Structure formats: structure tokens, C-alpha cells
Amino acid sequence: MSEILETILLVVSVILIAIVLLQSNKASDAGQIITGGNEALFGKMKERGLELFISRLTMILGLFFFCVSFFLFVM
Numbered sequence: 001m002s003e004i005l006e007t008i009l010l011v012v013s014v015i016l017i018a019i020v021l022l023q024s025n026k027a028s029d030a031g032q033i034i035t036g037g038n039e040a041l042f043g044k045m046k047e048r049g050l051e052l053f054i055s056r057l058t059m060i061l062g063l064f065f066f067c068v069s070f071f072l073f074v075m
Contacts, residue, residue, distance in 0.1 A: 002075055009068045016061045023054055 002072060005068055005072050009065070009072065012061055012065050012068065016058070016065055019054060019058050019061060023058065024051065
């Protein structure tokens with residue numbers, strides 16, 4: 001049983017890394033000095049479409065990763 005969970009953990013971790021790398025960088029406040037703050041206007045928009053899907057998928061995969069890791073630790 002633990003071999004199956006370890007394999008699932010490995011697959012989920014690789015997918016989680018790929019999904020996190022696909023996300024846009026939301027913490028680029030250092031660029032306001034160069035651009036004059038124009039990016040801050042567009043940074044306040046809500047996530048829609050693919051960005052919303054990616055952020056929710058990241059949250060779900062992160063929770064699943066935590067649960068599987070905790071379950072393997074307890075076993």
C-alpha cells in the first residue's frame with residue numbers, strides 16, 4: 001500500500017511543480033519604480049479563465065499532497 005502512495009505522491013509533486021511554474025508572478029512590486037505604477041492598475045483585476053483554473057488546481061493539488069504526505073508519515 002505504501003508503494004502505491006509513494007508513487008501517487010511522486011506524480012502529484014511533479015504535476016504540482018509544473019502547475020506552480022505556469023502561474024503568473026503576482027509579487028512583482030519592484031517593477032513599479034521602472035514602469036511608474038502602470039502595472040498596479042492591471043494587477044488588481046480578478047483572476048479569470050485559465051488563471052483561476054490554475055490557482056484552484058494548485059490549491060487542490062497542494063492539499064492532496066499534504067494529505068498523502070501526512071498519511072505516509074503516520075503509516
